[in-house]
Amino acid sequence: MTDSNAIEVDSLTKLYGKARGVESITLSVPEGSLFGFLGPNGAGKTTTLRLLLGFLRPTSGSARVLGLDAWHDSPRVKEDVGYVPGDLRLYPWLTAREALRISGAVRRRDLLARGLELCEAFGLDPTIPVRSMSRGTRQKVGLVLAMAPGPRLLVLDEPTSALDPLVQEHLRAELRRAAAEGRTVFFSSHTLGEVESLCDRVAILREGRLVAVDTLEALRRATGHEVVVRFADPGRPASLAPPEGLRIESVEGASVRATFHGKLPVLLEWLRHERIEDLSISRPDLETVFRRYYGAGRQAAGGAA
Amino acid sequence: MNRGLLWKTALELRATTLLFGIALFLVEALLAFVVPQVTDQFSTQIFQLRFVQTIVRGMLGTELGPDAGPETFLTICWVHPVVLSLAWAHAMVCSTRFPAGEVERGTIDVLLSLPVSRGQALVAETLVWMGSTAGVIALGISGNLLGGLAAPPEHRIRLGAMAIVGLNLFAVNLTVGGLGWLVSAASQRRGKAITNLLIAVLGSFLLNYLAQFWSPAKSIVFLSVLNYYSPLLVLRRGAWPWSDLAVLAGVGTVLWTAALGVLARRDLSTT
Numbered sequence: 294m295t296d297s298n299a300i301e302v303d304s305l306t307k308l309y310g311k312a313r314g315v316e317s318i319t320l321s322v323p324e325g326s327l328f329g330f331l332g333p334n335g336a337g338k339t340t341t342l343r344l345l346l347g348f349l350r351p352t353s354g355s356a357r358v359l360g361l362d363a364w365h366d367s368p369r370v371k372e373d374v375g376y377v378p379g380d381l382r383l384y385p386w387l388t389a390r391e392a393l394r395i396s397g398a399v400r401r402r403d404l405l406a407r408g409l410e411l412c413e414a415f416g417l418d419p420t421i422p423v424r425s426m427s428r429g430t431r432q433k434v435g436l437v438l439a440m441a442p443g444p445r446l447l448v449l450d451e452p453t454s455a456l457d458p459l460v461q462e463h464l465r466a467e468l469r470r471a472a473a474e475g476r477t478v479f480f481s482s483h484t485l486g487e488v489e490s491l492c493d494r495v496a497i498l499r500e501g502r503l504v505a506v507d508t509l510e511a512l513r514r515a516t517g518h519e520v521v522v523r524f525a526d527p528g529r530p531a532s533l534a535p536p537e538g539l540r541i542e543s544v545e546g547a548s549v550r551a552t553f554h555g556k557l558p559v560l561l562e563w564l565r566h567e568r569i570e571d572l573s574i575s576r577p578d579l580e581t582v583f584r585r586y587y588g589a590g591r592q593a594a595g596g597a598a
Numbered sequence: 599m600n601r602g603l604l605w606k607t608a609l610e611l612r613a614t615t616l617l618f619g620i621a622l623f624l625v626e627a628l629l630a631f632v633v634p635q636v637t638d639q640f641s642t643q644i645f646q647l648r649f650v651q652t653i654v655r656g657m658l659g660t661e662l663g664p665d666a667g668p669e670t671f672l673t674i675c676w677v678h679p680v681v682l683s684l685a686w687a688h689a690m691v692c693s694t695r696f697p698a699g700e701v702e703r704g705t706i707d708v709l710l711s712l713p714v715s716r717g718q719a720l721v722a723e724t725l726v727w728m729g730s731t732a733g734v735i736a737l738g739i740s741g742n743l744l745g746g747l748a749a750p751p752e753h754r755i756r757l758g759a760m761a762i763v764g765l766n767l768f769a770v771n772l773t774v775g776g777l778g779w780l781v782s783a784a785s786q787r788r789g790k791a792i793t794n795l796l797i798a799v800l801g802s803f804l805l806n807y808l809a810q811f812w813s814p815a816k817s818i819v820f821l822s823v824l825n826y827y828s829p830l831l832v833l834r835r836g837a838w839p840w841s842d843l844a845v846l847a848g849v850g851t852v853l854w855t856a857a858l859g860v861l862a863r864r865d866l867s868t869t
Contacts, residue, residue, distance in 0.1 A: 348710055348867040368715040376711040380868060382704030384610070391609075399602030399712045435708070 299324045299446050299477035300345060304354035307340055313501045314340040317354070320496055320506050322479055324445075327472045329492030330481040331583060337501040338481040339379050342450050345479075346376055359445060372400070375439030379450035379481070381431055385424035389417055389434045396438055408441035414467070415460055429455040436464065446477045453487060465491050489579040497586045504586045513576045516585050517554040522564070523547050523571040536563040552585075600714055603722035608729075611692065615730040618688040622734055623741035625684065629675040630745030634753035637671040655810045668753050669833040675742055675755065676763050676829040682803070688734055689771045690795050692727040693778025696720065697866055698785040704868045716861045720779065724854065731771050735764045759836055763829040766839055769846035770827045774799060776853030783860040786869055799823075823849075 300322035307314035315337035322328045332338045343349045344356050347367025356363035358370045383392070393408035412419045417433045426434070432455045439447060447468070453461045468478050468491060482488050488495060489509065496506040505512060520539065524530060527547040535541060538555030547570070553560050557574070564572065577585070654670070675681070696719060700706040709719065739760050746754035755763075778795050785791040802822045809819035819825050826842035 343707075343867045346711060348707065349865045350863070367710075368713050368718070370713075371711060372713040374711075376707075378707040378711070378868065380704065381708070382868065383708060384705055386609070395602050395606045396712065397602070398605055399600055399714060401601075438708075439711075 297324050298322060299326075299359055300328075300479060301357045302341075302345075302354070303356075305341070305344060305351055305356050306353045307344055307349055308352045313337075314349075314352075315344070315498070315501045318498075318503050320503060322477060322494070324477050325472060325475045326494055327468060327478045327492045328480060329488035329495035330479060330498065331483065331485065331488055331495055332481075332498035333483055333587070336498040338483075338498055339450055340501075341498070342376075342448055342479075342481060345448060346371065346374065373445040374448060375442060375444040375446070376448045377432070377435040377439045377450060377452045379454070381435040383423045383431055383434060385422065387423045387434075388421060389419035389437055392434060392438055393419070393441060396441070400442060402442065404441040407443070408437055411437040411440055411467075414463060427455075429457060429460070432456055433460065440467065440471075444476070446479065447471060448479045448481075450481045451483070452480070453482070453484065461487070485579045485583055495579070497583060499587055509579060509582075512579075512582045516577050516582045517552045518557070518560075519573075519575050519577050519581065520549075520551045520553050520560070521571075521573040522549050522551070522567075522569055524549070525568040525570050529567070536560060539563075599725070600718050600722060602712075603714060603719060604726060607722050607726040610695070611726055611730050614688070614691060615733050618684060618691075618730075619734045619737035622681065622684050622738035623744075625678070625680050626675060626738045626741035627745035629678055629681070630672075630742040630755070631748050633671050633674050634668070634746075634749035637668055637753065652811055669755075670830060672753065672755050673830040673833055676760075676767065677827075681738070682824075685734070685767055685771055686774055686799050688731065689727075689774040690778055690792055690799070692723075692730060693775040694782040694785075694788050694791040694795065696723045696782065697861060698782040698788040698791040701786055701866065701869065702788045706866055707868050710866060716866065717858055720858055720861060724775075724779070727775060728772075731768055731775075735768055739764050755833060756836075759833050762832045762836075762838060766827055766829065766832065766842060766846075769843050769850070770823055772850035773823050773826075773846045773853065776850035776857070779857035780853045780860065783857040783864070 298321045300320070302318050302320045305318040306316050308316075318341060330338055330341070340349065344351055345358055345363050347364050347370060350364055359373050361370045363370060387395075389408070389412055390405070393404045397404035397408075409419060411417075412433075415433045415437065417430060417437060421430070423431060423434065432452065436449075436452060439449070449468075453464060456464065465487075468480070472478055478491075480488065480492060492509070494506070494508050495512065497504050497512075505515075507515070517538075524547045530541075530544045530547065530549050533541070533549070535551070536555075536559055539551050539553045539560065541549055541551045543550045553574070560574070697706060697716075700709055710716070739757075742755060742760060743757065774795070777798055778791070781794045781798075782788070782791045785794075802824060805815055805819060806822040806824035808815040809822070809825075823846070826839075826846050828839055828842060831837065832839060
């Protein structure tokens with residue numbers, strides 16, 4: 294464990310009987326980072342988060358959060374962690390004000406002032422009981438409760454799923470501010486645009502296994518350039534002899550969509566000898582990166598079977 | 599002990615406490631009013647009939663002896679099936695709230711995201727439940743005192759003796775609650791936990807009942823929680839049932855400690 298990592302996970306595995314939860318996850322989340330945890334439903338994101346909070350006991354491996362063992366030191370870990378569950382359910386009689394009082398009493402701190410500030414920022418009436426709230430409003434209560442103590446680490450499991458776009462934007466601003474203050478945000482989501490706009494590092498989880506952990510830029514680099522070429526001759530794609538590093542993904546009439554791994558001058562030199570009508574070379578967005586990791590993994594799994 | 603957890607649990611249990619307390623108050627008031635009138639209608643001759651003795655013995659769960667007096671009938675106020683059902687239902691409802699109830703309603707994630715250990719949560723639940731149980735029994739005693747005002751003094755239960763009976767009932771509920779915490783600690787569903795607990799409690803009741811007139815049941819009646827609940831002896835002799843209280847408190851503590859052990863090791867999250 295280095296001092297600069299808020300989360301350090303080593304070969305973490307959780308099996309539910311014969312069913313898989315997560316397997317051999319190893320990852321580090323630097324303090325002060327906005328870290329995106331990506332994966333489709335059922336990939337194991339929530340299981341990982343619950344392991345980090347000590348709700349679940351690892352089958353093997355270890356998870357350290359803020360320098361403490363996530364399972365054995367769970368109560369101490371949570372002194373500095375704010376958590377919003379994905380499927381947030383609250384006590385029906387609870388109001389945001391009452392929840393802040395109780396949470397403050399548990400933590401032996403007054404959270405009311407900061408909590409009410411957050412309520413106002415999120416447009417939340419602190420006097421309404423949960424039983425009268427919509428899902429989005431309940432989500433706001435969860436966020437207020439998690440953020441009011443000003444924890445060193447925020448663990449958010451798909452926190453924007455029920456929020457309207459304005460509140461989402463406000464939340465993103467709050468999370469950026471938290472990161473700027475040196476707090477860490479561990480943000481699970483399957484909404485790629487959201488992670489792309491917010492996070493500086495991401496991990497991609499597929500079927501319980503981690504398939505990539507890096508900065509967005511590095512992942513994009515590793516994924517290569519997206520190349521779309523429209524040839525002047527519609528028959529040309531059929532007889533192409535692409536240079537090394539260019540992998541053709543699809544052909545539609547005279548247009549070819551491909552991925553290029555290598556030095557761009559090599560590609561440009563090859564294109565110089567072709568008659569082309571249109572050309573686009575770009576870094577892939579996160580969705581493309583994600584699809585590539587996820588699709589490649591599925592193909593590999595299919596091939597293995 | 600965590601003040602915030604105590605507060606949260608107390609807020610949640612106040613309605614339950616009030617509901618069961620008022621119910622026990624009314625039932626006790628009614629019994630304390632009705633039982634002395636029934637006693638007067640019972641002639642000594644009828645009471646000498648063997649089958650009548652058997653029925654009353656089965657109900658009171660103990661030998662009557664030759665000197666059955668008014669206190670024998672007054673004991674019914676504290677062993678009546680409705681009274682025991684209310685007391686046990688309260689124990690079952692409260693002791694299965696955590697963790698089974700919290701898991702089932704999906705609030706366990708929020709509760710455990712607070713900086714508290716599972717043990718602290720269990721201690722808070724247990725302390726508030728004990729306070730709630732004491733409150734419910736105290737309301738029952740109040741009801742009995744109120745209902746008894748209409749009866750002549752020799753047909754009333756003295757407050758001191760009733761307090762001891764109340765303590766004995768409290769100890770019985772500690773054991774039922776201890777089992778409830780253990781079953782709850784091992785369950786994902788509150789309904790399942792309550793069902794298992796109900797089977798155990800009903801079995802215990804039937805065993806104690808059968809043991810009064812079926813000798814094979816007598817040899818294992820020590821397994822019944824009601825074997826350690828003896829209001830007749832308390833009301834008749836005014837003595838403290840120390841050994842019964844010790845057994846009930848001991849078993850309750852062992853069961854509660856086992857619940858704590860199970861709780862500390864298992865996965866706990868919304869399913």
